[in-house]
Amino acid sequence: MPGPKDLDPSTSPRALLGAELRHARIKAGLTQDELGEPLFVSGSYIGQMEAGTRRILPEHAARLDEALGTDDFFTRNCEVSNKSRYPDHFAEAAEAEATAETIKEYAPLLVPGLLQTEAYARAVFRAYQPTATDEVIAELVEARLDRAHLLADPTTPLLWAVLDEAVLRREVGGPAVMAGALRHVAGLARRHRIIVQVLPFAAGAHASMNGALRLMSFPDAPPLAYLEVLATGQLEDDPATVARYQLSYDLVRASALSPESSLALIESVAEDYAHEDEQP
Structure with missing residues (x-):
């Protein structure tokens, strides 16, 4: 046969x-x-x-x-x-993300990739690779923006992001870029496409101080956790490990501002950046 x-x-x-x-x-x-x-x-x-x-x-x-x-x-x-347009350390996570039913993320320093604007993503990649050609940066930005097409569906996946206040305060790309980036996040929240919270500096020590965390669940497969540091990432599927990361995320979420207060803060900081950009 x-x-x-x-x-x-x-x-x-x-x-x-x-x-x-x-x-x-x-x-x-x-x-x-x-x-x-x-x-x-x-x-x-x-x-x-x-x-x-x-x-x-x-x-x-x-x-x-x-x-x-x-x-x-x-x-x-x-x-x-296994062919992918993403870096090897992130390829599995990006491809899993595309089939996820829910995505829960804690972002300590940067706006999450799915929520980035073109200008913000370009500033991030240029900072990562200061000597790369414009063509290389353009390809990276395009791949990142393509990921955001996941949010074109009005309901799936459910995306719940907790942003550290440092995400709002770290000026990536200048005031105009930051104003646009934060308004984009706020707009998605206003349209009820995402849930976003801010973990304020005043919260002090918290359960995910070691770094970024992403949790993904699927309709027909066990959940995954993804942890990323400079130029490397780790996808975890061990149930006990994923459960521990879920608890960390839940604790961070509990320490964050409410969605309503978070949205007000994001929009306020965006306006501050916009006014700063208008200064002569």
């Missing part, structure tokens, strides 16, 4: 490969936990690969072919499914 055909890279290769993995696993009579053992990953990780929320890495593909008797099917096709 001939083996499965190569995947068509023009038709959601990640989802197709995940569906093929689920079919092959069930055909082999294995549970997700049992298939995870030879790969040294959890059953939930297998579930995320099947759902297309996590990529099948080359080292996993080879073990899958061996465990499932699929010749070199997954080895051949994982390269197509």
Whole structure:
């Protein structure tokens, strides 16, 4: 009997490969936990690969072919499914974000990528890469703005962002850029597209002082947590670890201003930046 055909890279290769993995696993009579053992990953990780929320890495593909008797099917096709316009450390998180049902984020220093304006994103990328060509910066900005198309749907995903007050006070790109960036965030909140809160400096010590945190939930896969630092990121799927990060987020959210007070503060700071830009 001939083996499965190569995947068509023009038709959601990640989802197709995940569906093929689920079919092959069930055909082999294995549970997700049992298939995870030879790969040294959890059953939930297998579930995320099947759902297309996590990529099948080359080292996993080879073990899958061996465990499932699929010749070199997954080895051949994982390269197509792993192609991404995002940096390697962020690719999985960005692709998972695209299928998430809810996204909860604590941002300690920057406006979250999904909420950035073009001018704000350009200033951020230029600060990250001061010697990059304009073409490279333009490609990075375009990829970031494309992510924001997720918010074109009026209801999904639910996005709940907690911004540290430092996000509002750190002047990225100058007063005009900051005024535009904060007005954009406020506009999304005013249109009831997102929920946003501000964690004020007055809150003092809090549960996520170590850095940014993003939590994602999915209709057909276990939740994920994503942590990012300079030029690297980590996607967590261990249930106990994700639960601990969820608690951290809940504690931060509880210490933040109410959505109404947060929106008033964001709009007030935006006006301050606008007036500063108008000064001769």
